[in-house]
Amino acid sequence: MYSIQIDPETALKEAVAFNRNLLMxxxxxxxxxxxxxxxxxxxxxxxxxxxxxxxxxxKKKKLHETPVLIVYALVNRPFMVDLExxxxxxxxxxxxxxxxxxxxxxxxxxxxxxxxxxxxINGYIDRCVDAIRERHGLDKINIASICQxxxxxxxxxxxxxxxxxxxxxxxxxxxxxxxxxxLNIWAQPLDIDMMVEAFGNIPGDFMNFGFLMLKPWQLxxxxxxxxxxxxxxxxxxxxxxxMEKWIFDSPDQAGEAYRQFLKDFYQQNKLIKGxxxxxxxxxxxxxxxxxxxxxxxxxxxxVPPSSSKNLFKYVGSDDVTTLAFPGGHIGIYVSGRAQRxxxxxxxxxxxxx
Amino acid sequence: MNYxxxxxxxxxxxxxxxxxxxQQWLSTAQEFGESxxxxxxxxxxxxxxxxxxxxxxxxxxxxxxxxxxxxxxxESSDTYLHFMDFFFDAMKNAAPKVDGxxxxxxxxxxxxxxxxxxxxxxxxxxxxxxxxxxxxxxxxKLFLGQLKFLGQPWxxxxxxxxxxxxxxxxxxxRAAIQMVNLFTDTFQSTVGKFxxxxxxxYAREYQEKLTKTFESWMDSRSAEAAFQAELTNTGVHALEAxxxxxxxxxxxxxxxxxxxxxxNLWVEIAxxxxxxxxxxxxxxxxxxxxxxxxxxxxxxxxxxxxxxxKACHLPTRTELDDGYRHLYEVRKEVKKLKLEVASLRRExxxxxxxxxxxxxxxxxxxxxxxxxxAGKTSRVAGRKKIATDKTPAGGKE
Numbered sequence: 208m209y210s211i212q213i214d215p216e217t218a219l220k221e222a223v224a225f226n227r228n229l230l231m232x233x234x235x236x237x238x239x240x241x242x243x244x245x246x247x248x249x250x251x252x253x254x255x256x257x258x259x260x261x262x263x264x265x266k267k268k269k270l271h272e273t274p275v276l277i278v279y280a281l282v283n284r285p286f287m288v289d290l291e292x293x294x295x296x297x298x299x300x301x302x303x304x305x306x307x308x309x310x311x312x313x314x315x316x317x318x319x320x321x322x323x324x325x326x327x328i329n330g331y332i333d334r335c336v337d338a339i340r341e342r343h344g345l346d347k348i349n350i351a352s353i354c355q356x357x358x359x360x361x362x363x364x365x366x367x368x369x370x371x372x373x374x375x376x377x378x379x380x381x382x383x384x385x386x387x388x389x390l391n392i393w394a395q396p397l398d399i400d401m402m403v404e405a406f407g408n409i410p411g412d413f414m415n416f417g418f419l420m421l422k423p424w425q426l427x428x429x430x431x432x433x434x435x436x437x438x439x440x441x442x443x444x445x446x447x448x449x450m451e452k453w454i455f456d457s458p459d460q461a462g463e464a465y466r467q468f469l470k471d472f473y474q475q476n477k478l479i480k481g482x483x484x485x486x487x488x489x490x491x492x493x494x495x496x497x498x499x500x501x502x503x504x505x506x507x508x509x510v511p512p513s514s515s516k517n518l519f520k521y522v523g524s525d526d527v528t529t530l531a532f533p534g535g536h537i538g539i540y541v542s543g544r545a546q547r548x549x550x551x552x553x554x555x556x557x558x559x560x
Numbered sequence: 561m562n563y564x565x566x567x568x569x570x571x572x573x574x575x576x577x578x579x580x581x582x583q584q585w586l587s588t589a590q591e592f593g594e595s596x597x598x599x600x601x602x603x604x605x606x607x608x609x610x611x612x613x614x615x616x617x618x619x620x621x622x623x624x625x626x627x628x629x630x631x632x633x634x635e636s637s638d639t640y641l642h643f644m645d646f647f648f649d650a651m652k653n654a655a656p657k658v659d660g661x662x663x664x665x666x667x668x669x670x671x672x673x674x675x676x677x678x679x680x681x682x683x684x685x686x687x688x689x690x691x692x693x694x695x696x697x698x699x700x701k702l703f704l705g706q707l708k709f710l711g712q713p714w715x716x717x718x719x720x721x722x723x724x725x726x727x728x729x730x731x732x733x734r735a736a737i738q739m740v741n742l743f744t745d746t747f748q749s750t751v752g753k754f755x756x757x758x759x760x761x762y763a764r765e766y767q768e769k770l771t772k773t774f775e776s777w778m779d780s781r782s783a784e785a786a787f788q789a790e791l792t793n794t795g796v797h798a799l800e801a802x803x804x805x806x807x808x809x810x811x812x813x814x815x816x817x818x819x820x821x822x823x824n825l826w827v828e829i830a831x832x833x834x835x836x837x838x839x840x841x842x843x844x845x846x847x848x849x850x851x852x853x854x855x856x857x858x859x860x861x862x863x864x865x866x867x868x869x870k871a872c873h874l875p876t877r878t879e880l881d882d883g884y885r886h887l888y889e890v891r892k893e894v895k896k897l898k899l900e901v902a903s904l905r906r907e908x909x910x911x912x913x914x915x916x917x918x919x920x921x922x923x924x925x926x927x928x929x930x931x932x933x934a935g936k937t938s939r940v941a942g943r944k945k946i947a948t949d950k951t952p953a954g955g956k957e
Contacts, residue, residue: 210809396848
C-alpha cells in the first residue's frame, strides 16, 4: 500500500484548525506591545567610543571574588545571554553568586569603518579588562567569551595572559578549515577586499541573509508555519518574538575588522597556525596558559563541533576542560536544559579555580 | 499516450516550428546586401513571401479565433508593405519635377492626385509601384549590411535558443544556463563591443563610468542566472529525494496520514539535499561569483552616483570615508597620547617620592629657626611637600 494515506476529512480538519489558529492568533499579535530583550538590571560603568561596559546588579550575595567579563561576538547583540526571565544565562550566573560584566559593542556606523581587530582586541577589550581590574583592585579577571568573541579572547589571552585568570570559550570557532560547516566552505572563494570596498561596513542584514541561507527551509518556511500553533499561547509567542527581535537586530560590522577576520581566520586559518598579527604582535595560542573551559554545541550548524572541540590541542594550558553540550548554536543558551545545567557547570568550574 | 509523451511531442513541434521560422528569416536577412540585382521591390517581395510562409506554418493546424487573428495579422503586414511601395514610388515620381523647378509640395500633390485617380480606377495598381534610385539603393545596401552584422547574431541566437528552451523544459538545467550565456555572448559580440571601446568627446569620463557600470551590471545578472539555476537544480534533486523517501516508507509499511507530516518530511529532505549541494565547492564558487559580481557592480554604481552628488553640491561617500579615516587616525593618536600622559604622570609622582626636591630657605630667616623637625611636613598652599632634611638650597648650613 502506498505510504501517503491522507484521508481527505483529516486533511480538511487540519486545514480548518490551521486557519482557525491563524485567525484567532491575529488577536494575540495585535495585543503585543514592543518586545524588549536584555532585562537584567545593569549599569554602564565605562564608555569607550560606542562601546559600553556594563556591570550587572546582583540581587544575591556574591560568592566569587573574581569578576567575569562576558565578551560576545560582533554579530548580533549580546543580550541573547539575557533573553527573558527564565531563559537567561546572566540571571542564572548572578543567582549562583558570580559578579558579571558585559561588553556591548554598540552599532558601528560609517565612522567606525576603519576599526581593526587590533582596535577591538588590544583596544576595547584591554581597556574594559583594565577598568574591571582597577575597580576590583585585581591583577587578573575571568573572561567568558562566545562565538567570534571567543576567537577574540583567545587572541587577547595569548597577548595579555597576565590579565586573565580563567578563560571560558563557548561555541568558539578555532579551526576554520573543517569541511562540515557551510560558512567555512562558502567563505573561501569570496573576494573580501571587494566586499569591504563596496559596502564599507558589512551590513547586518547581508550577514543575516547568509545565516538564513544555511538552513533556508527551516528558517524561512517551517519556523513561520510553526508559529501558528503558538499564536494562542501568549508566553510562548512573546518568547518567539523576542528571539525574532534578537536574530534580526544585527549591527553592521566594521569593514577593516571584518576584512581581517574573514581573510586571516576563515580563508587562511591563521589562528591555529600562529600567524595572526595584531598591533605588530603575533598571536600564539601556546601562550594561552591559564585554565580554559571550552564548551561547544553538538548540533551547531554555524560553528560545527569539529571546528571548536579541538582547542585543547592548540593552547599551552595544561588545565583544559572540554564540554559537549546538546543543542544548537543558540539553543545552548536558551533551551530548558541549558538553564538547568550550563550555568551551574560554568560556575562550579570557575569556583574550583 | 501518457502526459509526459504528449508534453514532449508538443515541445518538439513547437521547437521545430520556431526553428523553421527563424531559419526562413535568417536566410532572408543573409540575402540582404549580397545580391547585385537587389532593389526595394525585391526586398518587399521577399519579406512578403517570408511572412506568408511563417504564417502558413504557424496557422496550419489552427482553428477558429487563432486562425482568424493570424490571417488579420498577415493582411496588416501586406498593407504595410504596400504602403512602402507607394512611398518609394512617390519619391521616384516627385524628384524629377522638383529638379525641373516645380515646388515640392505641388509635385507631391500632383502625384497624389494621379495616384488617387488610379486607385479609383484600379485599387490594386498602386501596389505594383516601381523601384528607387541607384544612390538610395546603395545606401540601403550599406545600411542593411551593417544591420546584418548587428542583427544576424541575434537571429542565430534566437534560433539556437529554441532548442535550449526545449531541453530546459525537459529538466536539463545546463540548458537554462546555456540560453542565458547565449544571449550575453551575443550581446558582447555585437553591442557590447561598442560599450567596451574607449569613450570620446567632452563627456568621455562620465560615459566611460556609465559603460563600465552597465558592463558590471550585465556580469552580475549573468552570475545571478547561473546561481538561480543551481538553486533550482537543488529543488529538483529534493523532489527526487522526496519521491525516493516516500517509496522507502511504502516499502517499510509506514504511513503518512496528515499534510503536516508530509510537509515536515519535505522540509527535512529538502534541507538535507540543499546541504549536500551547498557544501560542494562548485556551489560555493557559483555563489562567490554571484556575490563578487554584485559587489563589483555596486562599486561602479557608487562611482556613478557620486557624479550626480557632485553635480548637486552634496558630499560623496568617498569624501566622507576620507574624513572618517582622518577622524579614526586622530582618535587613535589622542588615545595613545592620553596613555602616555597618564604614564608620565605616574612616573612623575613616583619620582617625587623617590627624589624629593630640596627645600629652599628664605635669606632673612636664620637657618636654625627655619629648620623643619625631622618627620614633620610643611605645607605650601596648593602643594604638599615631603619632609626634608635641614640642608638648605646650595648646601649651606
